[in-house]
Amino acid sequence: MRNIAVTVSYDGTDFNGFQSQPYGRTIQQEIELAIKKLTGEDLIIIGSGRTDAGVHATGQVFNFFTESAIPAERWAIALNTRLPKDIVIMDAFEVPEQFHSRRSAKRKTYRYTIDMGKFPDVFYRRYAFHHPTPLNVEAMQQGLSCLVGEHDFTSFTSIHSTKPHHVRTIYEAYFEREGQMLHMYMTGNGFLYNMIRIVMGTLLHVGHGKLKPEDMARILEGRKRSLAGPTAMPHGLMLMKVEYPEQM
Structure with a gap:
């Protein structure tokens, strides 16, 4: 199992915030769907924090655990082709297992x-x-x-x-x-x-x-x-x- 950390930017105008919710479009749901399309995995990403509906980001960070062998440097390109135009993956890194995008943030x-x-x-x-x-x-x-x-x-x-x-x-x-x-x-x-x-x-x-x-x-x-x-x-x-x- 690998731990991948990702930097993402998004225009929050048409989203109901970052975190998944029962109603409304969210950044987390869109990213998890893109990962499922890419690897077939049903997983939950861990955000460095929540942004409210309508709030934007140029440097949001999230991490997730995957069994995929896709090289870290390929994740950005692979996910961007499967994401809507108002979400863009900027970079991805393989990080230690204990890395947690929210708890590790300083x-x-x-x-x-x-x-x-x-x-x-x-x-x-x-x-x-x-x-x-x-x-x-x-x-x-x-x-x-x-x-x-x-x-x-x-x-x-x-x-x-x-x-x-x-x-x-x-x-x-x-x-x-x-x-x-x-x-x-x-x-x-x-x-x-x-x-x-x-x-x-x-x-x-x-x-x-x-x-x-x-x-x-x-x-x-x-x-x-x-x-x-x-x-x-x-x-x-x-x-x-x-x-x-x-x-x-």
Whole structure:
């Protein structure tokens, strides 16, 4: 039995998230179907994490166990010919048996993109939240900096979270301008359900002057979802990279 790790990118617009569900199209189901077409195996892939409906990825990672003798370097080509056009396998590696794409992950980086233009960029419409109202980006950066470090992020996760605890570590978080696009990058050891989208929804209130930058620390310490702002739209969110202790 071999353990294969795969990096995959996908446009999440027409998916009901990464993880298999009873209803709706998911990335996991499409990939498992492609593997079955290729090898005849009924197997379950293990994702590095879940992405919600409408969320995209350039660097999602999953692994699976197979008895197929297909060389690791051939998996990407073989699967891409059997996958829909909105999922693309970028690379595949053979990894040790103990490798687990979620448990072995050490750092994940997400990006949330806001289109600040007066009119939306038509080519970014699936990947950026159009928000033409002026924003105080400097204040938003000050507020975002309050989240760096190890904290209990209960205020910034959905009330439907099933995690046993909400303590996470954010290693870095910053904004970057690219033309009319404003990107927020966050790197951490893990993220909670809707966490980045709630952070962005709250930061938009900071950008509008409805909240002060220092209110982000107060909201964090309050540990109540009701203290934070709304959940930002999913299509602006992208899983950029998952990092492991050793290169796969």
